[in-house]
Amino acid sequence: MELQVLIELVVGGVVLGGLYALMAFAFSLVLATTHVLNVAHGAFMVLGAALSTLLVRHLHLPLAAGLGAVFGVFLVVGWVFESTLIRPLTGRPPAQVLVGSILATFGLAIAAEALVGFYWARAIEPQPIFALELGIRSIRIGSLVISGPRALVLAFSVLAIGLLHLFLTRTRLGKEARAVAQNPVGALVIGIEPARVARTVLTLSVASSALAGAFFVVAIPLNPYDGLRLTMVAFTVAAAGGIGNLPGALGAGVGLGIAEVLTGYWAGPVWSPVTYLLLLFAALLARPAELLRRLPR
Amino acid sequence: MLEVHSLQVRYGDFVAVHDVSFVVREQEAVALVGPNGAGKTTVLRAIHGLVSVFAGQVSYKGRSLLGCPTAERVRLGMALVPEGRELFPGMRVEEHLELGFVPGRGPSYEALRAEVYELFPVLRERRRQLAGTLSGGEQQMLAIARALMSAPDLLMLDEPSLGLAPRVVRTLYEKLHLLHRRGLTLVIVEQYVHEALRLADHGYVLEGGRVVLEGSARALLQDPHLQRTYLAVS
Numbered sequence: 001m002e003l004q005v006l007i008e009l010v011v012g013g014v015v016l017g018g019l020y021a022l023m024a025f026a027f028s029l030v031l032a033t034t035h036v037l038n039v040a041h042g043a044f045m046v047l048g049a050a051l052s053t054l055l056v057r058h059l060h061l062p063l064a065a066g067l068g069a070v071f072g073v074f075l076v077v078g079w080v081f082e083s084t085l086i087r088p089l090t091g092r093p094p095a096q097v098l099v100g101s102i103l104a105t106f107g108l109a110i111a112a113e114a115l116v117g118f119y120w121a122r123a124i125e126p127q128p129i130f131a132l133e134l135g136i137r138s139i140r141i142g143s144l145v146i147s148g149p150r151a152l153v154l155a156f157s158v159l160a161i162g163l164l165h166l167f168l169t170r171t172r173l174g175k176e177a178r179a180v181a182q183n184p185v186g187a188l189v190i191g192i193e194p195a196r197v198a199r200t201v202l203t204l205s206v207a208s209s210a211l212a213g214a215f216f217v218v219a220i221p222l223n224p225y226d227g228l229r230l231t232m233v234a235f236t237v238a239a240a241g242g243i244g245n246l247p248g249a250l251g252a253g254v255g256l257g258i259a260e261v262l263t264g265y266w267a268g269p270v271w272s273p274v275t276y277l278l279l280l281f282a283a284l285l286a287r288p289a290e291l292l293r294r295l296p297r
Numbered sequence: 298m299l300e301v302h303s304l305q306v307r308y309g310d311f312v313a314v315h316d317v318s319f320v321v322r323e324q325e326a327v328a329l330v331g332p333n334g335a336g337k338t339t340v341l342r343a344i345h346g347l348v349s350v351f352a353g354q355v356s357y358k359g360r361s362l363l364g365c366p367t368a369e370r371v372r373l374g375m376a377l378v379p380e381g382r383e384l385f386p387g388m389r390v391e392e393h394l395e396l397g398f399v400p401g402r403g404p405s406y407e408a409l410r411a412e413v414y415e416l417f418p419v420l421r422e423r424r425r426q427l428a429g430t431l432s433g434g435e436q437q438m439l440a441i442a443r444a445l446m447s448a449p450d451l452l453m454l455d456e457p458s459l460g461l462a463p464r465v466v467r468t469l470y471e472k473l474h475l476l477h478r479r480g481l482t483l484v485i486v487e488q489y490v491h492e493a494l495r496l497a498d499h500g501y502v503l504e505g506g507r508v509v510l511e512g513s514a515r516a517l518l519q520d521p522h523l524q525r526t527y528l529a530v531s
Contacts, residue, residue: 172395179385179396186383188347190397190443191371 007144009261015150015219017257018157023212023230024237025164025249026205032181032244034198035094036086036101040109041209042230048074048210049130049217050116056132058124063134070214071207078206082199090195109227117224131221153219160208165246177201181244229273236276240283298323298482299344299451304353306343313339315506326483328497328514330490335503337486338380341455345377346370371399376449380456382440386429390420393428393439397446404448413442416472434465453484458492470496494518
């Protein structure tokens with residue numbers, strides 16, 4: 001294979017992997033701080049992609065305004081999601097929160113996918129596809145050419161992960177979230193309110209997933225039924241990288257992104273999903289104790 | 298400052314604390330001693346709002362704490378150094394101090410931090426280190442420092458000497474004596490009866506979830522029953 005092609009593929013994998021890392025980290029931060037396993041995580045990405053497509057492609061809003069609107073709308077959606085579906089579970093034993101949240105968010109994911117798929121097909125286009133085609137020029141670094149949309153997506157992932165890192169290490173609320181994830185009893189004793197932390201982390205995670213979904217479709221189109229697949233990716237990357245571990249998620253996300261793109265090139269796109277199942281199996285075989293330790297008993 | 302009246306705590310059907318009453322006056326140090334399983338830890342957890350009270354009353358500064366969440370108790374000036382320290386292993390020493398700080402309760406963060414570092418100079422040296430990498434004694438100091446960052450009026454300590462070498466325990470108790478002399482109100486739960494009673498003004502002996510003996514710490518140190526059961530070993 002030509003080196004040029006390999007480099008292009010790896011760049012594509014890194015772009016995809018940055019988004020995977022971002023969504024996986026938001027997913028695992030929620031799991032670590034609240035014991036909520038949000039099966040609807042991918043559905044929120046798809047909903048964000050749908051709203052951005054609607055606003056920018058169909059209603060011709062400027063890109064920045066459309067993306068800002070997605071973030072704003074999903075801050076509200078996240079808050080409502082937390083207060084209606086998740087809050088009733090808080091205060092219960094962790095294992096009940098885990099199981100209850102899986103059931104509740106699984107139902108939400110199915111319902112959201114079906115509703116969006118159905119109404120989009122009726123009102124907008126019979127074959128729903130969420131995509132943003134942007135006329136951004138390619139960037140050339142030496143002999144390497146990166147398409148404009150890909151560069152934009154990569155820049156977004158880097159920026160979002162950086163901001164998330166700053167939030168967790170520099171702000172009081174971010175430190176409280178890490179404290180709750182590392183030792184809920186210790187956090188409670190010194191007066192940290194777990195409910196407040198849960199609300200913040202969940203709301204931010206929903207809004208950032210939706211925004212990640214909006215950027216996702218700048219590089220790769222999605223359809224209404226991709227949500228569960230994306231949740232699966234988030235779970236795999238989180239499991240491989242370590243629950244609540246940002247550098248781990250980054251490594252695992254980029255690794256998976258590259259593996260998926262290369263598999264797609266060599267074996268055909270149908271085989272791409274196999275890569276994350278294999279990575280999940282590998283993670284479970286290699287470090288089951290680590291994964292189980294972080295899940296509530 | 299703190300009044301515990303006929304406290305009863307249950308875990309399901311198991312009655313961990315039957316009937317415990319005691320009073321802590323301002324600037325006083327009170328020791329709760331007794332064997333394993335006597336309910337000492339549960340009493341502290343109930344006072345701090347970590348387990349629910351089945352019957353009885355806990356009041357602090359004349360106000361009933363019934364239904365008051367732990368975060369609110371911390372804002373009112375109560376602090377607990379829990380059994381097993383309950384630190385955040387992947388966070389730096391200084392981050393513990395930041396999290397322990399309660400804005401709007403007296404001194405500024407910088408002033409409290411300086412005070413805490415003066416009390417435990419080793420924490421200043423280790424301020425950028427992760428809590429999980431500290432020695433047992435340093436972790437206990439950090440747990441106390443984290444509690445002191447809320448500028449508490451009442452500091453409760455649960456088995457601060459657990460798992461520490463005698464030399465380290467002595468150093469730790471020197472610091473507690475210093476805090477007591479500075480006028481901090483203390484409640485201390487210990488199996489290390491001797492050290493605890495030497496620090497305390499008043500002591501209560503718990504057995505099977507009940508107070509079986511109480512008195513001034515000086516008198517308790519001389520008590521034949523207590524000497525036979527606990528002091529002989531230590």
